[in-house]
Amino acid sequence: MKIGIDARFVGPQGTGLGKYTEKLVLNLSKIDPKNQYAIFLKKDNWDYLALSKNFKKVLADVPWYSLEEQLKMPGIFKSQNLDILHVPHFNVPIFYRGKFVVTIHDLIHHEFSETSVTTKNPLIFSLKRIAYRKVIGHAIHKSQKIITPSNFVKSEIARNFKIDQSKIVVTYEAAEEEYFSRQPLAVSRQPFLLYVGNAYPHKNLERLLDALEMINSYSSSERSESRSSEQARTIINLILVCPRDVFSKRLLSEIRKRDLEKSVELKGYLGPEELSKLFQKAAAYIFPSLSEGFGIPGLNAMASNLPLLASAIPVLKEVYGDAALYFDPKNPNDIARKIEEFSKSPKLKSDLIKKGKRKVKKYSWLKMAHQTLSIYKNY
Secondary structure, X not given: OEEEEEOOOOOHHHHHHHHHHHHHHHHHHHHOOOOEEEEEEOHHHOOOOOOOOOEEEEEOOXXXXXXXXXXXXXXXXHOOOOOEEEEOOOOOOOOOOOOEEEEOOOOHHHHOOOHHHOOOOHHHHHHHHHHHHHHHHHHHHHOOEEEXXXXXXXXXXXXXXXXXXXXXXXXXXXXXXXXXXXXXXXXXXXXXXXXXXXXXHHHXXXXXHHHHHHHHHHHHHHHHHOOOHHHOOOOOEEEEEOOOOHHHHHHHHHHHXXXXXXXXXXXXXXXXXXXXXXXXXXOXXXXXXXXXXXXXXXXXXXXXXXXXXXXXXXXXXXXXXXXXXXXXXXXXXXXXXXXHHHHHOHHHHHHHHHHHHHHHXXXXXXXXXXXXXXXXXXX
16 A cells, blocks of 8 residues: 655654654554655655655655645656655645545634734735635535644534534644653742743733733732731743744744733743753743644653643543642732732642642654554555
8 A cells, every 4th residue: 555644744844743743654664564655745854754765755845725736736646656645734736626625724714713823914915814714614525534733623614614523533642751750759949930932922922911910919029018928929930832923923022011021031942952951940831722623742741751731621631630720810819819829739730740640641643653554554
């Protein structure tokens, strides 16, 4: 059987999509020595993956989400005489006529359609949205199977596109290996919250800043009134690790607007080694997002023995269960209350760490690869 996987997202520039594709390909190479694979890569990620002999690299140096992708990729895919193609995102070329499965990670573009989520001219944004709906509709209706990372996304796809849920298969993702901590549960932590990810509007970082402003303004006033520093609340610090782009620039402006430069540090891209060190040092990981497809960062936190504070949105509750302290992501007051509740309770911290250690072990990239391979074998 000849299986193709579009791996152009692999590498740090592909963010979560790249990590999913990387873990899929590497784990398939561990479990499947029989089938032949064509792995489509760009020049800048050509050497990123070390593959088995039955995995052949194919150059597909074509930009994502482009007209060039729609015109050139069908021919590149067709040249490999595939039995089945796996495109790990919605961007399946509409002119490709071979059999394919597609992974739809989320419907965030459906949920957040206003122009505030883009930096593009409103007319260009409108045209791109039309193209997006055309492409994702084709991917969903013409695919042999749809893979999603959660039951929440599965139900959203079925509801929005009016398709039978039997066409959709859930394959949970997992934490990344480098985050699994060798430190004891009682390791000393530094008093800062950590967030890692994009600064897109749906990540809801402005409300997190609002909550932090509330906490720290209360703390400052109590410090000035209290004779004993032990009686006053502790200033909450926050480290945000976001790619350097226009959205992170907007976020920096919001930090300055709230006069939070002393308590909020905005870092750019960090490699896995630097990131894992931050996870080992933080007091807690905070995940204020309004919408996700799965939530790998929260599992990375659990793997690092790091307590998790998260949005009470359905998908995160599905993935994290009782291993997180949840807050209403649209209510800065509630975010602030939960941060303070966490900071005052050593028992809560300990319980979250223990529950997180149990929860994170339930997810496995190897299991995800086995499930995906069984899908390929049907075609």
